Amino acid sequence: MKAIGFKQSLPITEENSFIEFEAEKPDPKAYDLLVSVKANSVNPVDFKIRQMAATGTVLDSPKIIGWDAAGVVEAVGDKVTSFKVGDEVYYAGDLTRSGSNAEYQLVDERIVGLKPQSLSMAAAAAIPLTGLTAYEALFDRIRIDPEKDKDKSVLILAGAGGVGSIAIQLAKKLTGLTVIATASRPDSQQWCTDMGADFVVNHYDLKAELDKIGHSQVDYIMDFVDINAYWETVAEIIKPQGHIVSITGSDEPLNLSLLKSKSVSFSWELMYTRSMFTTDDIDRQHFILNHMAELLDEGTLKTTLTTTLDGFTVENLKKAHQMQESGKTIGKTVIQF
Amino acid sequence: MKAIGFKQSLPITEENSFIEFEAEKPDPKAYDLLVSVKANSVNPVDFKIRQMAATGTVLDSPKIIGWDAAGVVEAVGDKVTSFKVGDEVYYAGDLTRSGSNAEYQLVDERIVGLKPQSLSMAAAAAIPLTGLTAYEALFDRIRIDPEKDKDKSVLILAGAGGVGSIAIQLAKKLTGLTVIATASRPDSQQWCTDMGADFVVNHYDLKAELDKIGHSQVDYIMDFVDINAYWETVAEIIKPQGHIVSITGSDEPLNLSLLKSKSVSFSWELMYTRSMFTTDDIDRQHFILNHMAELLDEGTLKTTLTTTLDGFTVENLKKAHQMQESGKTIGKTVIQF
Numbered sequence: 001m002k003a004i005g006f007k008q009s010l011p012i013t014e015e016n017s018f019i020e021f022e023a024e025k026p027d028p029k030a031y032d033l034l035v036s037v038k039a040n041s042v043n044p045v046d047f048k049i050r051q052m053a054a055t056g057t058v059l060d061s062p063k064i065i066g067w068d069a070a071g072v073v074e075a076v077g078d079k080v081t082s083f084k085v086g087d088e089v090y091y092a093g094d095l096t097r098s099g100s101n102a103e104y105q106l107v108d109e110r111i112v113g114l115k116p117q118s119l120s121m122a123a124a125a126a127i128p129l130t131g132l133t134a135y136e137a138l139f140d141r142i143r144i145d146p147e148k149d150k151d152k153s154v155l156i157l158a159g160a161g162g163v164g165s166i167a168i169q170l171a172k173k174l175t176g177l178t179v180i181a182t183a184s185r186p187d188s189q190q191w192c193t194d195m196g197a198d199f200v201v202n203h204y205d206l207k208a209e210l211d212k213i214g215h216s217q218v219d220y221i222m223d224f225v226d227i228n229a230y231w232e233t234v235a236e237i238i239k240p241q242g243h244i245v246s247i248t249g250s251d252e253p254l255n256l257s258l259l260k261s262k263s264v265s266f267s268w269e270l271m272y273t274r275s276m277f278t279t280d281d282i283d284r285q286h287f288i289l290n291h292m293a294e295l296l297d298e299g300t301l302k303t304t305l306t307t308t309l310d311g312f313t314v315e316n317l318k319k320a321h322q323m324q325e326s327g328k329t330i331g332k333t334v335i336q337f
Numbered sequence: 338m339k340a341i342g343f344k345q346s347l348p349i350t351e352e353n354s355f356i357e358f359e360a361e362k363p364d365p366k367a368y369d370l371l372v373s374v375k376a377n378s379v380n381p382v383d384f385k386i387r388q389m390a391a392t393g394t395v396l397d398s399p400k401i402i403g404w405d406a407a408g409v410v411e412a413v414g415d416k417v418t419s420f421k422v423g424d425e426v427y428y429a430g431d432l433t434r435s436g437s438n439a440e441y442q443l444v445d446e447r448i449v450g451l452k453p454q455s456l457s458m459a460a461a462a463a464i465p466l467t468g469l470t471a472y473e474a475l476f477d478r479i480r481i482d483p484e485k486d487k488d489k490s491v492l493i494l495a496g497a498g499g500v501g502s503i504a505i506q507l508a509k510k511l512t513g514l515t516v517i518a519t520a521s522r523p524d525s526q527q528w529c530t531d532m533g534a535d536f537v538v539n540h541y542d543l544k545a546e547l548d549k550i551g552h553s554q555v556d557y558i559m560d561f562v563d564i565n566a567y568w569e570t571v572a573e574i575i576k577p578q579g580h581i582v583s584i585t586g587s588d589e590p591l592n593l594s595l596l597k598s599k600s601v602s603f604s605w606e607l608m609y610t611r612s613m614f615t616t617d618d619i620d621r622q623h624f625i626l627n628h629m630a631e632l633l634d635e636g637t638l639k640t641t642l643t644t645t646l647d648g649f650t651v652e653n654l655k656k657a658h659q660m661q662e663s664g665k666t667i668g669k670t671v672i673q674f
Contacts, residue, residue: 140578141602143480240614241477249597253590256603260586263610265478266593267602276598277577 001025003102004317005062009055012321017050018314021062025104027075032106033083034075035091039125040100040312041068041334042320043162050321066101067093067272070115070124080109082286088115090289092128094275101317103337110282111275113289116296119303126305126332127166127296128289132271134167135288137222137245138175141267144220150176155210155218155237157203158225160188160330163247165195165304167222172196173300180215182206182225191330195304206233218242228252238264245269306331338362340439341654342399346392349658354387355651358399362441364412369443370420371412372428376462377437377649378405378671379657380499387658403438404430404609407452407461417446419623425452427626429465431612438654440674447619448612450626453633456640463642463669464503464633465626469608471504472625474559474582475512478604481557487513492547492555492574494540495562497525497667500584502532502641504559509533510637517552519543519562528667532641543570555579565589575601582606643668 003023010017028034049065070090073083083089091112093100115124138144154171158164159181171179173196181197183189184204192200201209203225210216217239223230223246235258238244243265259266274282295301307323309316312335320333340360347354365371386402407427410420420426428449430437452461475481491508495501496518508516510533518534520526521541529537538546540562547553554576560567560583571581572595580602596603611619632638644660646653649672657670 136600141600143482145480240610240616241618249594251594254593256591256593256605257586257588260605261607261610261613263473263478263605263607265602265604268593268597268600270598270600273577273598273600279577281578 001103002312003062003064004312004314005064005101006050007054007059007062008057009051009053012047012050012318012325017321018317019062020314023064023102026098026106028077028080028106030077030079031108031110032077033073033080033089033109033112035069035071035089035105035107036074037069037071037100037103037105037337038121039070039334039336040066041125041129041332042066042317042324043068043129044324045095045129047321047324064098064101066099067095068125068129069093069100069105070121071105074104076109082109083112089113090115090124090128090293092132092271092285095272096276103312108275108282109286111285113286113293116293118297122308122334122336123303123305125334126303127292129271130162130166130304130332131170131292132285132288133163133247133269134170134222135292136271137167137247137267137269138170140284141245141269142220142243144175144177146175149219152219153178153180153215154220154222156181156197157221157223157230159183159192159195159197159200161224162304162329162332163224165191165331166301167224168192168195168197169301172198173295177220178215180210180213180218188330206230207237210237221245223248228254231255232258235259238262240264243267304331305334307333309333309335311335312337338440339649340399340401341649341651342401342438343387344391344396344399345394346388346390349384349387349655349662355654356399357651360401360439363435363443365414365443367414367416368445368447369414370410370417370426370446370449372406372408372426372442372444373411374406374408374437374440374442374674375458376407376671376673377403378462378466378669379403379654379661380405380466381661382432382466384658384661401435401438403436404432405462405466406430406437406442407458408442411441413446419446420449426450427452427461427465427630429469429608429622432609433613440649445612445619446623448622450623450630453630455634459645459671459673460640460642462671463640464629466608467499467503467641467669468507468629469622469625470500470584470606471507471559472629473608474504474584474604474606475507477621478582478606479557479580481512481514483512486556489556490515490517490552491557491559493518493534494558494560494567496520496529496532496534496537498561499641499666499669500561502528502668503638504561505529505532505534506638509535510632514557515552517547517550517555525667543567544574547574558582560585565591568592569595572596575599577601580604641668642671644670646670646672648672649674
């Protein structure tokens with residue numbers, strides 16, 4: 001099968017930052033589905049792994065990354081019960097296994113959902129990684145109770161990015177939360193409004209912007225950009241008994257004691273945790289993806305796809321990485337096979 | 338009225354570490370109850386505040402501390418609706434107001450519960466601060482769902498202390514969690530078993546002790562002793578998607594990034610947060626104390642009182658502080674007026 005990978009961590013502009021090669025078509029065992037990949041979405045995790053998986057070394061065989069896809073089930077392992085050959089599926093996958101930058105990929109059925117019927121392969125591929133991240137952050141980390149928490153508010157840092165775009169929608173449609181998103185450019189601000197945000201604020205001088213809209217403090221903060229850069233502001237604007245969830249963070253330690261008198265909670269969210277540790281509730285991702293497919297099909301949610309690159313080529317993959325590295329993309333970028 | 342306080346932060350062994358004096362009987366306004374204090378419990382927060390509230394200075398008038406009491410309502414403010422004169426009540430109170438080391442004290446009715454009828458004033462006074470802390474930690478910070486989380490496990494660090502003793506009971510009786518408590522001396526280990534712990538482990542070489550009982554990792558950790566000292570072990574033994582709640586912590590920052598790949602959550606619990614910030618849900622403490630009173634009266638919970646000092650005297654208050662400062666007390670120490 002055709003695959004695209006890398007043997008060295010190189011700047012994306014270099015010739016060999018990605019190379020095309022022939023790989024063996026894998027064989028599904030146990031819970032595995034063999035999926036014929038039809039579309040593949042690129043996220044920040046892709047360029048981060050490309051930049052660090054082979055620094056100062058040359059791998060023996062190319063590494064296949066990419067963990068966000070839609071496709072068709074071509075074969076199944078002997079323990080598979082939820083899917084059959086021919087099913088259209090979508091999934092983020094498992095960081096510890098070979099990725100979706102290939103014509104075929106193995107993925108555990110417990111982290112796969114049925115693709116939303118009303119969506120194209122490209123529009124569906126835009127959803128899994130970011131959707132799982134936002135859904136888990138809201139309901140498995142903060143444990144939001146849509147009824148009990150309906151009068152509360154959430155601030156989404158980087159509302160126009162991939163995760164932010166779907167987080168705005170999920171918070172708005174599945175909870176009664178007042179949704180405030182940060183965005184700084186006119187086009188990204190408009191996008192946040194289109195996604196359903198009640199308020200859009202500029203992240204420069206965030207405190208003053210929040211004062212201006214009458215939400216000086218918020219109950220929940222979802223950080224999708226850089227928690228360390230915002231820490232002191234976050235500690236100031238979070239309400240007593242509030243909850244912060246972050247997918248970022250650096251090696252620099254966070255001064256947690258700023259949150260103590262307010263009894264604040266802090267969660268990390270990594271949507272790969274369940275598959276990485278094969279947790280008892282790993283099939284929660286099967287449930288979440290199916291739930292989001294229903295919401296997409298009934299029109300409650302809309303895809304966050306903004307850019308489709310046509311053709312599974314080295315050139316398109318490089319272009320998608322370059323866009324992610326810029327940090328300025330709105331919504332999601334997908335490569336259509 | 339008679340009161341006991343201090344004008345200087347002094348070692349407890351010094352003559353003037355506590356002094357008796359005459360104070361004006363306060364007047365209840367708005368939501369306040371004027372309570373005739375009948376019993377008063379001492380917690381670590383007492384000696385911490387005594388040690389730091391007047392260091393290197395002499396206050397103009399003595400500071401009255403003590404925030405854990407039972408007594409009788411003697412008068413009410415004009416907005417009071419839940420209590421009447423003559424009601425027997427118990428409460429922890431509000432750190433920003435004058436404490437219960439006095440014959441009379443004002444306390445907001447929204448953070449007061451009806452005293453368990455079956456308990457003496459002393460046995461009731463042992464409950465509020467620790468009970469609110471443990472209850473809020475389980476249900477408001479971790480947000481344990483007794484049904485969904487019934488197969489999970491909780492490790493309680495310092496199970497024989499005041500908060501640990503009631504936390505063991507609440508976790509055991511109100512959730513299906515497997516309860517593991519730490520204690521190092523034979524008497525404190527026996528006490529944890531009496532409180533209902535499924536397992537008691539020594540905190541020296543905690544990891545090996547947990548391996549021995551077949552719970553190498555746990556879903557939840559409640560820290561009531563010193564989170565900084567345990568941090569690396571805590572990061573190792575917490576399960577993916579686990580939740581840590583702590584009432585301790587020092588100025589030394591915690592390395593949160595150890596928890597990232599496991600998507601772990603961390604909460605501070607301070608039972609004074611609600612009263613300190615007059616949160617919208619401040620009356621949750623009224624509900625919790627009434628709920629615990631029911632559980633105590635029906636025998637589901639038992640008081641954690643172990644030592645009763647008879648008489649509201651400087652000598653007894655000094656003795657109670659000395660016991661708390663030792664860090665070796667089991668259960669709770671109460672002064673009966």
